Amino acid sequence: MSALLTVDGLAKRFGGNEAVKDVSFDVHPGECVVLAGDNGAGKSTVIKMISGVYQPTAGQVYFLGNRLTGQSAEAVRRAGIETIYQDLALADNLDPGLNLYLGREKTKRVLGLPVLDRAAMRRDAVDVLRGLGIVVPDPTASVREMSGGERQAIAIARAIHWHAQLVIMDEPTAALGVPEQREVMALIERLKAKGVGIILISHNLPDIFAAGDRIVVLARGVIAGNMRPEDTNDEEIVRMMMGATL
Numbered sequence: 001m002s003a004l005l006t007v008d009g010l011a012k013r014f015g016g017n018e019a020v021k022d023v024s025f026d027v028h029p030g031e032c033v034v035l036a037g038d039n040g041a042g043k044s045t046v047i048k049m050i051s052g053v054y055q056p057t058a059g060q061v062y063f064l065g066n067r068l069t070g071q072s073a074e075a076v077r078r079a080g081i082e083t084i085y086q087d088l089a090l091a092d093n094l095d096p097g098l099n100l101y102l103g104r105e106k107t108k109r110v111l112g113l114p115v116l117d118r119a120a121m122r123r124d125a126v127d128v129l130r131g132l133g134i135v136v137p138d139p140t141a142s143v144r145e146m147s148g149g150e151r152q153a154i155a156i157a158r159a160i161h162w163h164a165q166l167v168i169m170d171e172p173t174a175a176l177g178v179p180e181q182r183e184v185m186a187l188i189e190r191l192k193a194k195g196v197g198i199i200l201i202s203h204n205l206p207d208i209f210a211a212g213d214r215i216v217v218l219a220r221g222v223i224a225g226n227m228r229p230e231d232t233n234d235e236e237i238v239r240m241m242m243g244a245t246l
């Protein structure tokens with residue numbers, strides 16, 4: 001099967017700091033690639049180069065065979081890659097429907113003038129969330145009042161609604177309670193079952209082994225290991241994270 005995403009020799013320098021030196025890996029449809037690594041290893045920098053937030057100093061990103069490097073974050077999102085950050089994913093003051101349609105709002109005509117169709121967006125949000133097994137108690141409430149797990153579900157619902165083919169999640173469960181962490185992990189399984197590729201950044205070893213079809217370990221900006229979970233174990237992953245030689 002051909003790769004959904006190919007990351008080829010990515011590097012990023014911030015002044016004198018070579019945050020990412022040489023990172024290459026593939027993501028296939030329905031595959032979850034976990035990016036693991038210690039604080040400052042370069043994980044977030046790698047995903048920001050994929051999502052178009054940073055332009056790489058060197059290297060290329062290919063998505064469905066097309067070169068993605070050099071495109072804006074907006075163009076990358078339109079191409080079918082949704083990136084979900086723990087805090088930045090949602091507009092706090094808006095309800096789930098408006099968050100689902102953020103930047104692509106539905107309108108209706110009233111007396112010939114376009115106005116936001118809040119009711120339709122809210123109905124769609126409730127539908128998409130129900131499809132994920134999530135019932136939001138009050139769909140008219142702003143997402144600020146929702147739990148971390150519900151917020152993650154809305155961000156994931158947005159990825160599904162817009163047919164993202166690749167979803168990138170930077171520590172989606174780091175600030176969540178245990179039941180909400182499970183909810184997000186279950187949503188990852190459902191995305192995989194739909195053939196969506198996932199890049200998951202996680203520090204949590206049980207999550208890494210539960211969700212990962214492939215584990216890519218970053219240490220000081222380079223790849224310290226790339227293996228299937230069944231071919232490795234906790235100790236080896238931790239050793240690689242610490243930058244010990246293979």
Ligand SMILES: Nc1ncnc2c1ncn2[C@@H]1O[C@H](COP(=O)(O)OP(=O)(O)OP(=O)(O)O)[C@@H](O)[C@H]1O
Nearest residue numbers: 014017019020037038039040041042043044045046
């Ligand atoms: N915008 C920036 N400007 C300058 N240096 C940066 C910038 N972003 C990241 N860095 C540096 O690049 C290195 C890698 O940072 P990055 O955020 O990618 O690490 P990370 O693996 O995501 O760590 P964490 O697990 O703590 O989130 C660090 O040394 C960091 O200080």
Ligand SMILES: [Mg+2]
Nearest residue numbers: 043044045170
């Ligand atoms: Mg990070």
